[in-house]
Amino acid sequence: MVFEYILRQNGIDPAKDLEINQNIDFGSTAAAFSEDDSDFTVEFEPHATSLETGGKGHVVASLGTDSGYVPYTAFCAKQSYLKKNPETIQKFTNALQKGMNFVRAHSPKEIAEVIAPQFKETDLDTITAIVTRYYDQDTWKNNLVFEEESFELLQDILEDSGELKTRVPYKDLVTTTFAEKAKNF
Structure with a gap:
């Protein structure tokens, strides 16, 4: 969907101009x-x-670079869980922010060395090349705040692909309270 969205944004009709x-x-x-x-x-x-x-x-080309910050990863919880367990949610969010801070403070090689055990099937040079590519593309944000602009972009992409019939208001679906607090962690 992101690929086709980028094509359409650049005047290419995926259905008529090429075969996918x-x-x-x-x-x-x-x-x-x-x-x-x-x-x-x-x-x-x-x-x-x-x-x-x-x-x-x-x-x-990089779809991530060409599309803007598409929220590929988001964490969801029921409102009831958020209300009953705000400390757990905050600790989880703080831990994720700590990872984001680590990425910002270390070189691609250092990051690759730390994450390598999670990718046993991939050698360290390949992991380093991948991390370097993501690093150079500014793939990772500074914080975990799911901005309204990214939410609207996601809905644009889903709508453009015919997968979304009705848009949802940002304020009805997204809470940034925990990510905002974690920014200073």
């Missing part, structure tokens, strides 16, 4: 790209870097 094959298993798109006559593929890491290091492709 969406029937390939998500985990198999890089291999399929390597084996067929496709011109482009949309890849998450580590597949994008693997295509480059294997000499089978080149990263030519």
